[in-house]
Amino acid sequence: MAVNDLSKRMAKVKPSATLALNAKAKQMKQDGVDVINLTAGETDFSTDESIQASATSAMAAGNTRYTPAHGTVQLRQRVQTWFKERWGLLYEMDQLTVTAGVKQGLFNLMLATINPEDEVIIPAPYWVSYPVMVEIAGGKPVILSTKPEEGFRINPQAVKELITPKTRMLILNSPNNPTGAVQTKDDLEAIAKSLEGTNILVVSDEIYSELVYRDKAFVPFASLSADAFRRTVTMNGLSKSHAMTGWRVGFVAADKSIIKALGSLMGQSVSNITSFVQDASITALDLPKGKIEETRLTMQERRDRVLAILTEYEDIKIPTPNGAFYCFPDLSRWYGKKTPKGKTLENSQDLASYLLEDALVAVVPGSAFGEDRCVRLSFATDLETLEKGSHRLLSALSSLT
Ligand SMILES: Cc1ncc(COP(=O)(O)O)c(C=O)c1O
Secondary structure (H helix, E strand, C coil): CCCCCCCHHHHHCCCCHHHHHHHHHHHHHHCCCCCEECCCCCCCCCCCHHHHHHHHHHHHCCCCCCCCCCCCHHHHHHHHHHHHHHHCCCCCHHHEEEECHHHHHHHHHHHHHCCCCCEEEEEECCCCHHHHHHHHCCCEEEEEECCHHHCCCCCHHHHHHHCCCCEEEEEECCCCCCCCCCCCHHHHHHHHHHHCCCCCEEEEECCCCCCECCCCCCCCHHHCCHHHHHHEEEEEECCCCCCCHHHCCEEEECCHHHHHHHHHHHHHCCCCCCHHHHHHHHHHHHCCHHHHHHHHHHHHHHHHHHHHHHHHCCCCECCCCCECCEECCECHHHCCCECCCCCECCCHHHHHHHHHHHHCEECEEHHHHCCCCEEEEECCCCHHHHHHHHHHHHHHHHCCC
């Protein structure tokens, strides 16, 4: 054993592919290269001034000490009324906790509920961190493929077929990162029905619930039935809807024994999320509805614009993203083609590297999300950048032979 040997556990921990590409694109930009970065997992808006002011006045008032691990009573009460008023979900106080983003909530949930060899069904394309977190906790990710040609629909029958006596959990993420897919109420209901009589937990990552476009509706999984409510761990937070990614605020709602375990993990690790951020989070939840609606409408306009540009080019298959701020076109028909420099593109990683290095547009290869046919474009940036980026992408594709 060497002094700097890592634990066996670390073999499962890969650096985040999305963060890596974002970092490379940012570095190129810093070096003066005119890169269009379409990899962002956050909006380009600033946190509302009232939220910032709330944090500074909380600091000035001395709210700079440890808080309860679950968060202050005031914040949890506000989260409780938000779940009730915004989503019609009635949670008791001991069914709620706050975490350093949904990410930490998920990580702790895996540690709290997964035993070695437990199976966790994860629909693909998936958010990059789910399989890694499951593996760190000792569980086994069981991937359920969904297809671009079916709009990334999660077929309830396919879920049913993957259930074994070892299935512990199903992770749902609608609206989805990276596809923008929003599952229908009918399909979610059918999934809920097929879980009845089992002890399978559903983790519903609803971080993009405020970003759903046109006539589509967001349905919290826990709202589907009493049985669904009982088995669902609902995850939400302020990162995407309130432009607060750096503040690290997530909400978890679940059965009280699970919440208690999450509190113990929080208490033994981080202690609590930042004290004055908790005051600011109350202000965030108090923001007039119109502010969040402005964000949604801006994103909708951007989505429409990107789709209009990309779909003009009829060869691109692009399932309509009805939520979140990503589109996930299938570009696999360009695999096997040669770049102007003579390199043959084999997969989404090659394509993303070509786009970044030769066309100066950064996207994330679909392989990071378990779907190598696609790449992810984020439309959480201004229209001018999006238009420029989309045209660069199209022109780079048409240069392939
Ligand atoms: C699907 C999904 N879940 C969770 C997160 C993490 O959110 P948070 O900032 O609340 O940790 C992200 C962020 O990109 C995400 O896309």
